[in-house]
Amino acid sequence: MSISKNNLILYVGILIFGIAAPFLFPAFKVQLSILCVLIVLATTWNIQGGEMGYNSFGNILFYGLGMYLCASVQVGMFFPLAEWTESGGEKTFVHTPAQFFQGMAVGLVVAAVVPTIVAGLIGYSILGLRGHYFAICTLGLGVAAGEISGGIEIIGAGQGFTTPPFPDVGSLDSRGEFFYFLSFFVLVLTFIAVRGIYSTRFKLILNAIRDNEDKAEAMGIETMKYKIVGWMISAFFCGLAGGIMGGLVGYIDSTDVAFDGREMGVFMVLMAILGGKGTLWGPIIGATVFHIFKEGFWTFFLGWQYVALGVLIVVIVIYFPEGIMGWLREKYPERFGEIVDEKDRKAQVELK
């Protein structure tokens, strides 16, 4: 992976902005952390939906799994999990700072690894489905996971799961800073990984699967293998994002927070499409724009925010069908390193 000088400036600029952000806008730490999580979700969804042409609604499964796993490990390492989640329980357990961070660290590792394995296993069985069948099947996965987890007593079932409260260290801002830097770190990690694989043959194979899977297979590519690996990569980062989000929200509900298919599950698709799927920067820009609009609507159109959001989506679909990146690319092709031969273009227009 080579980085040009211009790119290096850009990356360092973003990195500095990212590190400085919580100090520049101290009141927005939570929103910024959520933005990082949203970008991670949109970027990893893009591996399936954008590059591979498999519209997955199932990535929420890994996100929710990561959330429950991280919190369970964090509690279970030090206290009996069943007593923690029991509603009528009279005991109060408090994590010491060391226990909290240790638990979080181990929890995040588990939250990343287990969904990856699950993605491998599920992927093996359902990635043979194509088109609508795959989309519907993955949609079912998320819904089923929500209902099942809502019945498991040890993780709180319908009562929900209160994650360990942040210990008393540093100032009032330390919780926000901790979660922000954690999510920003995961974002950077995701970006490096995704950019890395997009610069290899792996991406070309994913594109080949999207454009014509049968042909790709005929060319001797083991498409199944690549599809599964691609999904496992997404699952890894979705799990991490879920683990962080669980700690950030502080309360896990089976269908509304963890396996939140109708919000997060749809948003990740929407953000990638808004920004322009099948590009590296599209989902990032899409998630940022989406988040800003959403927060804005919430403040200024109280009670009507979803109507406003719906109008925004309609506008996007009509005027920017290829997403923001696609629109920019059409408008300023030369900025994307595309050379346009005016004469040739005119000739083509005349032919039509």
Add this chain to the structure above:
Amino acid sequence: MKLNKIILSFISALAILFSTSVVSLAKVVGDKIVLGAAISLTGKYSSNGVHTQNGYNMAVDRINSMGGVKVGGKTYKFDIIYYDDESNPKRAAQLAERLISQDGVEFMLGPYSSGLTKAIAPVTEKYGVPMVEANGASRSLFTKGYKYLFAVLAPANLYLDVAIDLAVEKNNGKGVTVAMAFEQDAFSQDVRLGVLDAIKRTGSKKVIDDKLPKELNDMAATLVKVKQMKPDVLVVSGHTKGALTAIRQISEMKVDVPMLAMTHCDAAKLSKQHGKNSQYALCASQWHKTLTYKDKFFKDGMTYDADFTKEFGYAPPYQAAESSAALLVFKDAFERANSFDQKKVRDALAATNMQTFYGNIKFAEGGQNVDKPMVLFQVMCDDAGKCENKVVAPTKWASAKLIHPIPSWSKR
């Protein structure tokens, strides 16, 4: 690459946007005490969210028009910043954070439902923001050691255990068979635990124990089982939708059961929406207009009921009444603390011991109100089909006698 320029200018635009949108309101602006609240204006709890908001607004107007809050010799008025949490805990936690760190709110009112309160409590606790909540009844809220959480209502496990006791009493002290159907959410599941305790205590037996989905639109499967098993008591809890679904399907399927115990009958306006079909339903309630509590702002339950109906066009369910009570508690605490220091207000709240039109309020160590028992009312209709909720238990407030067992559908 020119693309970088686009992205860089995008980021700087973002930075400008963020920095210009920082608006910080202090909690006490001029003569206003600004309280924050995340309310479910949309989503599955929206009807109860609106009851909550109406309750808050009603009390704000009343307190403001009757002299406001006197702190340090100065008179202040209440003001509330609302956000819509969409009945989603994730959103509620975010909004609590936003109210506190962006809007600078230093005192909070609770949201609707236990689940959302559970999501907000860790945030208010972290910032040491006193929160008086009126709609989070789940017991687990009060066992987490929260210091800044105060609930004016009795915990969820006390909602329907009285109904089991009543059924046992009618059965000459012998245990009864109980069928249970509860929504999978924090509140309803806690009601379930209370019923389970009562079953154990009275030597009764549970024959059906179903969990219902959150968007509760169908419980036919449970009712088919009820028809087969013929239990003595059927207990259903699932917020407003649960109550409506239960009555609709019980009447459609003509399910005969001697006792039907529910929650949220008044919030669902059952007697209005389903008329005679809802007759004989036994409902747990935090408040009823005929209770004889009094205060100087709303006088008593009957007056509150009349004033509320005049203002909002429907009779107040207990969700509205308890929400109004939350503001009375805040006013009382501010005046006793005689300060806006969060710690002092918190201590004043903890020492609350007062009577409101809604009931006595006194907080236990965990923050729950221990001075106000639950009541049970039964939907009773006259021959013309006009239905009314009448208190049947506890006997101290009973205005009618419990009709038991419920006559079968063929005789109605």
